[in-house]
Amino acid sequence: MSSLSWGTAEPHLPILLVVVPLFGALLVTFLRRGILAWALTLAVTFVLPLIAISLLAKVLQTGQPIIYEIGNWPAPIGIVYKVDQLAAYVLCVISMIGAVIMPFARRSIAAEIQEPAQSWYYAMYLLCLTGLLGIVITGDAFNAFVFLEISSLATYVLIALGRHRRALLSAYQYLIMGTIGATLYIIGVGLLYVVTGTLNFDDIATRLGPAIADPGYRNAVLTALGFIFVGVSLKLALFPMHVWLPNAYAYAPSVATAFLAGTATKAAIYLFIRVIFSVFGIALAIDSLPIPLVLIILSIAAMFLASFSAVFEENAKRMLAYSSIAQVGYIMLGIALANEASLTGSLAHIANHAVMKTALFLALGAVFYRIGSVMYDDMAGIGRKMPLTMGAFAVAGIGLMGTPGTAGFISKWYLGIGAIDAGHYSIVFMIVASSLISVIYIGRITEVVWFRAPSESAKTAKEAPLSMLIPLWLLAGATVYLGFDTQATVDVSAKAAEVLLGGIR
């Protein structure tokens, strides 16, 4: 993996990971033709995974985090980028998802967005990618806020570009909610700054410990924790702060949905882990606070309530959106249980869920490209007309259920082991029971697309073009591959989990 040679650029890879898409976005805005904008975006997004993989290889090799001081200003004064195992892993996930759907995007975007707006779409796409990568790579609390806002603002535009007239309303709702979330986060960071006088994550962590000894500061720190907890939870769509998500996913352009489902919540989850484990975890005894309990309850509520909503949905995109909320519940559950197995499961599920959900949304994007709808009634019998598309959908769907031999099984297995290690047998049953609900909602759409008589629009549908099928099957193949070869997901996750838990008090 480390055979890639970057020459003199080697030490600057961390900043390149953010700067390349940022300037790419700027350049794209000057290109008025959709196809040119697409080509440039494609080139940019394909460079990013290479950088991310190089970083991961280096971190795994040395076992030490890569610290990049911007402008050579050292830590507490300047902004620092810090790439440890967890960050490198999440960077790989986000950049790879960002790249793999680009070949799919051209036709889909050309069909769903008018020509002059297409290059805006690609610009926003790169800007969003910049923000998400920035959240993960930065070691600075305020810088993370800036990137959070960059990605969020770009996301609002991406959603608003959707063809459906409810896209605007959905984007507006998400804008309000996203702003509330970001505000809560920055209030929390502000409180921490008052207490510690620094914005660097590592620095906050070391100074927080002594500060807490002062009872006056203790209350401020607890309040900061509450604000950051809720603010970030809103961005990652934790129940009951999830309601913005189904509409945002349902009415965004197909490619944007696939991209956001795979990456946006993942970056927020990363931020959550970073703050809770690497900042507060070191200074506070989190176990003595109600945070894990609250998180367990909300995660389990998400696993069940969102899954039930998915069962009754008639819009396939909304169904998958509800399923995403449930899957976020799994990830957060593993974080709340906070032992090595459960955290490994959660981290592995970040990648596994990204792969599976992106595949599912891409398949729906291909259907939308052919028949212009993802309502169940219109999709009836489409499996017979688009067997390759819906075949990939079925494979990824089986993965989502957590069937052995697929990626979904791996993460649920470690979550289950983690729950047993934590002594919560009841939680094992809940994980399994909510998987059964996913069997129902995936089973329901499978029945619609394969066994129902074809609808009017399905009768004339054709198989999706090759540029759509290749990314789709790449991801569907990865669903199966990651179910057997767990080196890339579980091994890295286990190391990251070990580091995270090692620092915790």
Add this chain to the structure above:
Amino acid sequence: MTTSLIIPPALILICAGLTLPLFALVRLRWLVLLASPLAALWIVLTLPDGIHLNGSFLGQTLVLVKIDALARVFASVFAIMAFAGGLFALNQKSTLELSAAFVYAGSAIGVAMAGDLITMFIYWEIMAIGSTLVILSSGRRGQGAGLRYAAIHMLGGVLLMAGVAGEIAATGSVAFTAMDLSTIPRMLIFAGFLVNVGAPPLSAWLADAYPEASWSGMVFLSAFTTKTAVYVLLRGFPGTEILIPIGLFMVFYGIIFAILENDMRRILAYSIVNQVGFMVTGIGIGTEMALNGAAAHAFTHIIYKALLLMSAGSVLYMTGKRKCTDLGGLFRTMPLTCAFGIVGALAISSFPATSGFISKSMISDAAGSEHLVIVWFALAAASAGVFLHAGIKFPWFVFFQKDSGLRPPEPPWNMLASMALMAFFCIGLGLYPKPLYDMLPYPVDFVPYTGAHVVYQLQLLLFSGLAFFLMLGLLKRTMTITLDVDWLWRRPGHALASFLDRFGVYTWEWFADAVVRGATGVRKALYQHHGPKGLFGRTWPTGTMAFWTTVTLGAVVILSYL
């Protein structure tokens, strides 16, 4: 521990199944269908005992291929079955069914050769997917049944997964060895196995789903799912006493419902439950002879049940009819199919000189030598019952009885050939059981052909045969159960049987009603809250979203202060 490079036989069949759709040429497809099972069989038979392939998964060392005597018995009969089934199904138009059937057969071999719990579980789940696809591929009729089947096996898989995860967490070992029912994870594993074996209270899935498969699909289905479950019970829970009553229940459940049934393939489906009941009882008895008997009976049962279903499948293929009342008199134009069906029927009835005789008598003898009097009597009575429902009823109503006016020709050569192969095994093993006895896990000092055995079995069969024809009129007209059971159990049994029958029907209906009512109620309640208009399904106004965010924030902060 030697680890040499070998191809897992399970993968040969699974790969053959997965690549089957690529072979557009019919002849090439035939070659794959016939050659891959033979290759698998050859590896199974030539591989020496021991561990042959390790792998690493989930941080555990897995034993992907391990073989011993017990595994070889099951793996080889599964491979034989895949070959015969493939030969029988050469004319099957649905590539999906053949692909699924081969993946299904391959994973069954995988279960038999799995050396640890995780490998076993993974193959187990692939098997569930494969078998579901076999049922689904039969078209419209199969859909409801296939989805119900999938739901039941998903439940079994979930129990098993929870059990396996718990067992590994508790013991730290993935080894698949004999267990007892001392811990919750082991009980869960046991329950997962029992779902597949067709144990009460979920016995009904089998007769519900299998007959909805196509004419060839059911031949595959009859062989693998229940018998892999028998295998894992043999390996994991030999001598678990609760299996004796479970097995006896299955034995009689199968007989009673088979006698009441009119659909020829459903009769045979019930008789699978019945026959597997014999094996489960044998596992419960748990002596070396009983375990040998259970393994041997699984081997012979797969072959003669396949033969019966092939002959029923041929009739279905040629006539399109499946009800006993629509069939009859087919011996005129399908004499070979009829003859093969009769061989299968004799074998399932344990007629001397057939394979059923040399295997089933081991189980009842084991019960006798353990002085389990009630079990012995129950098995004896059940043997007579088997002859009634499968041994005579099936061939009589399909091939003889009244003339239905149907004049179908014999099925194509390949179907006849695979029936001939199975019939050869039935009679060959009946006359010369040594090769099978040599394969069994424990040394066999059992002699099937003693005067007492033969005379006893013939008496049993003759009298039940006599009863069948004497009471044929009653049996045909009313289809009641009391008559047969009256003969079996005499007076006291009569009341009990009719009570059980009524009780069974009432409780089942009550249960089904309650389930349906409960499910509708739950669905309604869920829909109310989660449907598009429900609290969790609709889009909230932005203010409501913000409100709940505030509530969560307040809750977290206040709880932190407390």
